[in-house]
Amino acid sequence: MREGSRDPETPKSGEQRVKLYQTGTHVVGNRLLPPEQRTVQARMDRSNTLTSGHRACQGCGEALGARYALDAAMRAADGNLVAANATGCLEVFSTPFPESSWQLPWIHSLFGNAPAVASGMAAGLKALGRSDTRVVGQGGDGGTVDIGFACLSGMFERNDDVLFICYDNEAYMNTGVQRSGATPPAARTATTKPLGEHAGNVFGKGKNAPLIAMAHEIPYVATATVAELRDLESKVERATRMRGARYIHVFVPCPLGWGAASRDTIRIARLVKESGLFPVFEAVDGEVTSVSKIRRAVPVVEYLKLQRRYAHLFGENPREDVIEAIQAIADRNIRRFDLLATAEEGADLPGEATDAADLPKSQPGIAGRTEQESNLMRLLAETHRGSQ
Amino acid sequence: MEKPFAITLDVGTSLANKTGSWRTERARYVHRLPPCNHACPAGENVQAWLYEAEEGGDGYERAWRKLTADNPFPAIMGRVCYHPCESACNRGELDESVGIHSVERFLGDLAIEEGWSFEPPAETSGKRVLVIGAGPTGLSAGYHLRRLGHDVTIRDSGEKPGGMMRYGIPRYRLPREVLDAEVARVLELGVELEAGVAVGNAEEAMREGGFDAAFLAVGAHIGRRAYVPAGEAARIVDAVALLRSMEGEERPMLGRRVAIYGGGNTAMDAARTAKRLGATDAVVVYRRTRERMSAHDFEVTEAVEEGVKLKWLSTVKHADEGKLVIEKMELDESGFPQPTGELEELEADSLVLALGQEADLSLLEGVSEIEVSDGVVQVADNMMTGHDGIFAGGDMVPDERTVTVGVGHGKKAARNIDGWLRGREYRPAPKHEIATFDKLNTWYYAEAPRVIQPQLEAARRSKTFDEVVSGLDESNAEYEARRCLSCGNCFSCDNCYGVCPDNAVLKLGEPGELYEIDLDFCKGCGICVAECPCGAIEMVPEEI
Numbered sequence: 001m002r003e004g005s006r007d008p009e010t011p012k013s014g015e016q017r018v019k020l021y022q023t024g025t026h027v028v029g030n031r032l033l034p035p036e037q038r039t040v041q042a043r044m045d046r047s048n049t050l051t052s053g054h055r056a057c058q059g060c061g062e063a064l065g066a067r068y069a070l071d072a073a074m075r076a077a078d079g080n081l082v083a084a085n086a087t088g089c090l091e092v093f094s095t096p097f098p099e100s101s102w103q104l105p106w107i108h109s110l111f112g113n114a115p116a117v118a119s120g121m122a123a124g125l126k127a128l129g130r131s132d133t134r135v136v137g138q139g140g141d142g143g144t145v146d147i148g149f150a151c152l153s154g155m156f157e158r159n160d161d162v163l164f165i166c167y168d169n170e171a172y173m174n175t176g177v178q179r180s181g182a183t184p185p186a187a188r189t190a191t192t193k194p195l196g197e198h199a200g201n202v203f204g205k206g207k208n209a210p211l212i213a214m215a216h217e218i219p220y221v222a223t224a225t226v227a228e229l230r231d232l233e234s235k236v237e238r239a240t241r242m243r244g245a246r247y248i249h250v251f252v253p254c255p256l257g258w259g260a261a262s263r264d265t266i267r268i269a270r271l272v273k274e275s276g277l278f279p280v281f282e283a284v285d286g287e288v289t290s291v292s293k294i295r296r297a298v299p300v301v302e303y304l305k306l307q308r309r310y311a312h313l314f315g316e317n318p319r320e321d322v323i324e325a326i327q328a329i330a331d332r333n334i335r336r337f338d339l340l341a342t343a344e345e346g347a348d349l350p351g352e353a354t355d356a357a358d359l360p361k362s363q364p365g366i367a368g369r370t371e372q373e374s375n376l377m378r379l380l381a382e383t384h385r386g387s388q
Numbered sequence: 389m390e391k392p393f394a395i396t397l398d399v400g401t402s403l404a405n406k407t408g409s410w411r412t413e414r415a416r417y418v419h420r421l422p423p424c425n426h427a428c429p430a431g432e433n434v435q436a437w438l439y440e441a442e443e444g445g446d447g448y449e450r451a452w453r454k455l456t457a458d459n460p461f462p463a464i465m466g467r468v469c470y471h472p473c474e475s476a477c478n479r480g481e482l483d484e485s486v487g488i489h490s491v492e493r494f495l496g497d498l499a500i501e502e503g504w505s506f507e508p509p510a511e512t513s514g515k516r517v518l519v520i521g522a523g524p525t526g527l528s529a530g531y532h533l534r535r536l537g538h539d540v541t542i543r544d545s546g547e548k549p550g551g552m553m554r555y556g557i558p559r560y561r562l563p564r565e566v567l568d569a570e571v572a573r574v575l576e577l578g579v580e581l582e583a584g585v586a587v588g589n590a591e592e593a594m595r596e597g598g599f600d601a602a603f604l605a606v607g608a609h610i611g612r613r614a615y616v617p618a619g620e621a622a623r624i625v626d627a628v629a630l631l632r633s634m635e636g637e638e639r640p641m642l643g644r645r646v647a648i649y650g651g652g653n654t655a656m657d658a659a660r661t662a663k664r665l666g667a668t669d670a671v672v673v674y675r676r677t678r679e680r681m682s683a684h685d686f687e688v689t690e691a692v693e694e695g696v697k698l699k700w701l702s703t704v705k706h707a708d709e710g711k712l713v714i715e716k717m718e719l720d721e722s723g724f725p726q727p728t729g730e731l732e733e734l735e736a737d738s739l740v741l742a743l744g745q746e747a748d749l750s751l752l753e754g755v756s757e758i759e760v761s762d763g764v765v766q767v768a769d770n771m772m773t774g775h776d777g778i779f780a781g782g783d784m785v786p787d788e789r790t791v792t793v794g795v796g797h798g799k800k801a802a803r804n805i806d807g808w809l810r811g812r813e814y815r816p817a818p819k820h821e822i823a824t825f826d827k828l829n830t831w832y833y834a835e836a837p838r839v840i841q842p843q844l845e846a847a848r849r850s851k852t853f854d855e856v857v858s859g860l861d862e863s864n865a866e867y868e869a870r871r872c873l874s875c876g877n878c879f880s881c882d883n884c885y886g887v888c889p890d891n892a893v894l895k896l897g898e899p900g901e902l903y904e905i906d907l908d909f910c911k912g913c914g915i916c917v918a919e920c921p922c923g924a925i926e927m928v929p930e931e932i
Contacts, residue, residue, distance in 0.1 A: 026832040027921060029882025032442060032870070041886035044895050052891045052909035053402030058410070059913035064889040098397035099405060229886060255913075263914030263927075266887055270831065296831075 059262025061252035076240035086114035086139025156216035194312035227269035259308025276330035411912035420823035420876025424473035466493020523551020525605035525782030528798025621709035627742035643737025650742030823876025827923030
């Protein structure tokens with residue numbers, strides 16, 4: 001893992017190595033950790049930038065992702081943060097006039113121009129000499145990957161001082177689940193019906209917004225999911241402290257649009273990363289600097305079968321050919337982003353210590369023992385296990 | 389108020405919009421019964437004391453106090469208990485079960501080192517209870533009765549208290565300093581001990597001493613004798629007597645080659661003791677196979693490491709001076725051993741019989757309404773015999789015969805005796821549903837292999853009575869405690885507080901009162917339930 005170039009004083013993603021068992025750093029908080037090492041979401045004084053009473057569906061991944069990201073950005077910016085929001089679910093469920101769920105300065109924009117509005121805000125703040133106020137632009141995948149893409153690319157190309165966060169739920173959910181440029185192959189949407197030989201969305205060439213952002217060679221690009229809070233928070237905090245154009249792409253399941261149980265939102269986000277379908281990484285100046293390794297590898301089927309948008313692949317006439325093609329996408333990601341951990345690296349989340357060196361010192365070391373004895377210990381341990 | 393151009397409404401917050409009204413199910417915090425607690429014969433609240441121990445430092449004393457609320461002997465228990473808790477531990481399905489016994493032993497040893505003592509009872513009842521037998525069962529009953537405020541006198545025929553913990557369990561498994569320290573702590577609580585006093589008749593002793601109730605826990609000290617045809621010069625001893633004599637001045641003479649007849653834990657203890665007394669050969673003769681031995685696997689393994697030999701499918705046909713005649717057996721379809729008629733000789737200077745133990749029930753002769761069957765006293769659910777006011781437990785009643793079961797009997801009997809003395813029946817609190825593995829979300833637990841307790845080298849083990857297994861130290865005890873999954877009981881991981889898309893989980897920030905569902909905004913999505921690592925939240929339908 002190489003060190004990022006522009007912000008030597010800020011911790012790199014996952015720098016916080018916590019040697020703590022029971023749950024390590026996988027959970028939101030931990031009573032055994034000192035408060036300053038807990039996540040933003042574990043704090044009683046978190047900003048709750050998106051507060052209760054919003055009208056998102058039960059189990060909305062986007063509502064969760066937005067609060068995770070903006071609360072972390074608020075902490076990194078010491079509360080000095082403004083946001084521009086593209087039209088979409090995130091806006092409609094949070095701000096039906098005259099109510100708003102936002103607890104930070106927040107401006108509505110059109111579906112297609114949120115990056116441009118955010119650029120303007122950054123330029124205005126600079127002109128006013130208030131560059132300490134940080135600017136976030138945010139939107140769904142429709143507003144980012146499709147409709148707002150020209151503005152986003154311009155913002156990147158000019159290296160405007162904006163952190164743009166895309167909450168990717170893989171379709172136009174607000175208007176009734178129509179296909180977007182981020183909709184994955186074979187997924188059912190209102191405009192890609194599960195009918196005929198090529199049911200669901202086409203296997204296209206794809207439109208991978210994080211990779212396109214990297215091609216702009218902007219200072220910082222990262223992907224994250226709502227299943228890995230510590231990883232998401234550390235990326236947002238790092239990005240907030242940097243200057244120039246930054247982009248974070250957050251995977252947020254949509255229970256309604258994907259036909260998934262509302263309780264499974266985080267589970268699905270976990271599985272998309274564990275299957276390799278959604279690589280979680282960060283890139284500095286156009287180069288990948290770290291990836292989240294797969295911890296418990298699963299075939300894509302585990303991910304697909306929880307969602308009715310893929311139901312046409314299963315059932316009486318399962319489309320094994322299609323499932324194989326989706327698995328091939330995951331396998332390519334695993335290869336391309338090097339998602340499998342080697343034995344030395346351990347397979348864990350960033351922020352998690354797994355090396356043998358972190359075991360308690362008095363763990364009977366192999367050093368100082370004869371080989372015979374350590375074999376004996378192993379035998380004993382096995383015998384003991386066998387008896388239980 | 390004057391509003392800007394085209395604005396007709398005041399700005400409001402979405403907090404006015406009570407989205408809780410959408411809900412058809414609600415999340416509810418629950419406690420489920422951890423499998424370790426469920427499996428513990430002494431009724432320890434294992435998960436709860438591990439929770440305290442996880443914090444280390446001051447947490448260890450809190451853990452010890454929580455533990456000793458159920459079991460006054462953690463240092464003993466951590467050494468001699470067969471830890472059914474660990475067999476039940478959900479972590480066993482993840483990697484390896486939590487080393488509960490090793491943490492328990494660490495806490496017990498720390499308490500001895502630090503000199504922690506028990507809280508005396510807040511008030512005394514003035515009732516007097518006679519406990520007969522100062523083994524684990526009697527001492528446990530005495531301890532619990534005393535903490536419940538009663539005056540307790542324990543009588544035991546042995547020179548020193550401890551019963552089978554002293555006269556049955558070899559020193560290399562339970563050092564006597566540990567036993568003495570934990571027993572002394574119980575006596576310091578004000579439990580009266582009359583050692584070296586045999587009780588002839590329980591009812592008379594109770595009447596003469598003016599006791600309000602009696603608890604019998606005399607154990608099972610008589611080695612079962614099987615008829616073994618033997619020549620005049622054959623040396624035959626029973627295992628119970630052998631182990632008891634180890635506490636005396638003179639070491640028993642067994643000879644160089646010792647055969648032990650039986651397949652239980654006592655047979656292993658006898659064989660390992662024979663080895664330590666200088667036997668070159670210690671051979672366990674058993675009529676079935678290793679899988680069918682009642683001895684615990686680790687005891688067999690430890691014995692084999694020390695050079696004890698095992699002879700399966702064999703019975704002793706005849707014993708003579710210096711040799712035994714062994715008949716080979718084979719298992720029939722039902723797994724029962726049948727003789728084959730095939731004979732062989734085994735050189736042995738002595739034969740130790742470890743064929744089970746029986747209770748000496750002579751103190752109940754002439755006591756009315758006592759029912760004895762299969763050599764043990766029958767008791768009701770409340771541990772009372774048929775005779776009003778006389779309770780019984782431990783090895784003399786029908787149950788598994790272990791130290792931990794005895795301690796559990798003592799506790800249960802104490803609570804029932806307390807209820808009986810106060811004229812209000814003891815009713816145990818209803819048990820929660822068991823926190824089975826499928827109730828957990830194990831994604832959240834870090835990979836953490838079990839700490840292995842160091843052991844004395846085999847070469848030294850077979851010559852000395854030093855303790856075989858060592859304890860944990862502070863750092864790895866904390867680590868081992870933290871491997872606990874906290875099944876079914878919240879351990880403040882903040883997951884529910886974090887994962888709610890509606891901020892409808894309130895963090896209260898007070899100890900013991902951790903989170904609350906904000907029903908004004910809970911939409912009933914169930915994410916908190918799905919992502920709770922330990923299964924401490926459930927969904928229940930809303931009443932509509």
